[in-house]
Amino acid sequence: MTYIKNRRQFMKTTGLSLAGLPYITCNLIKSPPSDKIRVAHVGVNGMGSSHIRWFAGFEDTQTVALCDVDDHHLAKAKNLLSSLQTGGQVDGYGDYRRIMDRKDIDVVTCATPDHWHALVAIHAFESGKDVYGEKPLSYSVKEGQAMLAAKQKHNRIFQLGTQIHAGDNYHRVAELVQSGILGDIHTVRLWKTGGTSGLRYPEFQDPPEHLDWNMWLGPAPYSEYTPVRCHKTYRSFFDYSGGVFADFWCHIADIMYMSIHPTGLSSIDARGEVPTDGIADTPKWIDVDYKFEGLDVHWTTTPPDVPGAKDMGIGAHFEGTKGSLTCDYNTRKIRIGNDVMDDVNEVPKSIARSPGHQRNFLDSVKSRNEPESHLAYAREMTLPMHLGLISFRLKRKINWDARSEQIVGDAEANAMLFRPYRSPWELPNNG
The missing domain is CATH 3.40.50.720 (NAD(P)-binding Rossmann-like Domain)
Structure with missing residues (x-):
């Protein structure tokens, strides 16, 4: 074949x-x-x-x-x-x-x-x-x-x-939210506990013979080698990633995009800290407020003060005009008035289930x-994460023009939409 x-x-x-x-x-x-x-x-x-x-x-x-x-x-x-x-x-x-x-x-x-x-x-x-x-x-x-x-x-x-994304729980949450039983969704709260630790101040050393450090760095800025900048802890450095926030944003923002597909992002306002006890520089904690068209989205490093969230290390909370829904990867709780339930049988299955993420591919x-x-879906879902980190690093609110995909009136922030590659690496142009 x-x-x-x-x-x-x-x-x-x-x-x-x-x-x-x-x-x-x-x-x-x-x-x-x-x-x-x-x-x-x-x-x-x-x-x-x-x-x-x-x-x-x-x-x-x-x-x-x-x-x-x-x-x-x-x-x-x-x-x-x-x-x-x-x-x-x-x-x-x-x-x-x-x-x-x-x-x-x-x-x-x-x-x-x-x-x-x-x-x-x-x-x-x-x-x-x-x-x-x-x-x-x-x-x-x-x-x-x-x-x-x-x-x-x-x-x-x-x-x-x-x-x-392929799990049944996410599909069911999307069906419940889209059914209208919660009313119009006006606020979504997303969270993931944990952040970057400082990693102390290790000395630089020669990379091991089994590691091609120059190739590992690739388009990233050159740095002398130390083990904590490599392999398992590389996400602690802005040279290579954006910390726990960058790592987990898409996993929980995914259910928001599956359920309501927010559009018209206009402002991003981040707060937080970096570690002070080492060379790591991605967020020790980060909170971000996003303004979409008709929707407020709040990311926090600690669970929000809403029912059922306290013991969830990662989660999403949908607030509507008729009720709310709190979920993580495998569980969900719906609250409408005084009723608390895991499901609403009257809401039919309307989204085809996945054969499995890799099988689907x-x-x-x-x-x-x-x-x-x-x-296209993944890029749209990932974009707010990048903008949240720009606001965090600049320590100020930024305004976003979703049509032109530019930050409004802020040349310094716009420059951070791309980190120039280390020579001789180049970003191909397929436009």
């Missing part, structure tokens, strides 16, 4: 030739004569290990390549895959651009640090590959715009790794129909 009729020619190179790596070009080709979707995984530690397990579990996929800048991660991933998949050669790479030059790969999954998400996805789109990419969608607003342009130009499929690769967490 042929899933992808042909590949688009990789007309643009990555603009790079680090360490003698040649420019990458692909000829227009046909998909391999196979009934399997051929998968490559980029970033194979942590969540990347989950990617390996998930995609190896489908009969219609075959993993053919693994990539990681840490040789130890790559070796561990090869061992994991060998326990899950038999037959077929699996190649290992330290530079993801080698995968983009492969003519026999249909799908790339990306579980790299946040500052790599956009480049890996865009280069995959340009080389004719579909992408299952981890959250957050991108490091910056402009990267999200560039990802969408490249996806549309090259007619590719993208699914954001918000796995909870693979089905879309075959059908060429958009998956559930497609790129």
